[in-house]
Amino acid sequence: MSATTTRAMRVLLVDDDATFADILARALRRRGLEVVVVHTPDAAIERATAWAPTHALLDLNLNCETSGLALIAPLLDAAPGLRITVLTGYASIATTVAAIQRGAADYLAKPVDAPAVIAALSGHGDDAAEPAVEAPGQRMSLKRLEWEHIQRVLAEHDGNISEAARSLGLHRRTLQRKLDKRPVKF
Incomplete structure (x- = not known):
């Protein structure tokens, strides 16, 4: 550049x-x-x-x-x-x-x-933006599936942790603790 x-x-x-x-x-x-x-x-x-x-x-x-x-x-x-x-x-x-x-x-x-x-x-970094995806034939771990599900629900509620926690049936502090952890690997 x-x-x-x-x-x-x-x-x-x-x-x-x-x-x-x-x-x-x-x-x-x-x-x-x-x-x-x-x-x-x-x-x-x-x-x-x-x-x-x-x-x-x-x-x-x-x-x-x-x-x-x-x-x-x-x-x-x-x-x-x-x-x-x-x-x-x-x-x-x-x-x-x-x-x-x-x-x-x-x-x-x-x-x-x-x-x-x-x-x-x-606009030259489009390939670098790809998140890690599971390799063919490899399944996501249960913890990774949970992380992805939490992120999807959080996105559905525009990042509102209280609403996402209610939707997930979790206490807000429990969800906050889960979000404070780094994403787990596949």
Whole structure:
């Protein structure tokens, strides 16, 4: 990717993890991108409206009642033509599909490095966004099936943990504990 292409990118980075966001923003700025970091959904919509970014990096699990999935449509309304890449430490097939259906252009699992992010932002990282899928003839473990089901139900409830917990027949704190764990392997 050329320097002129990256200089034209105005990236809105929405992540509640200030340390991660600052490190990633610095790495992207060193590569010539213009980056603004926000940590809340309200700040994201406000900056998208005022600043008109060309790209957005959106954390899926923001530490508030709003999921990154629910923020996709308002961001697209605030900045038409915005290319959104969803970042998450809790990748699942269900959330990948939900993000793409809502208008995200790409989906990356954390940890992720600056070159992979730039490739996704520019549309050259489409293969890297694929979540891990079971190999032919290999079955998912029971824990992985549970993780995928929880992610699907959470996506159906726009990331609302209380509603998803009710739907799953779990106590909210139990669901929160399950979500705090890393996704299990197949």
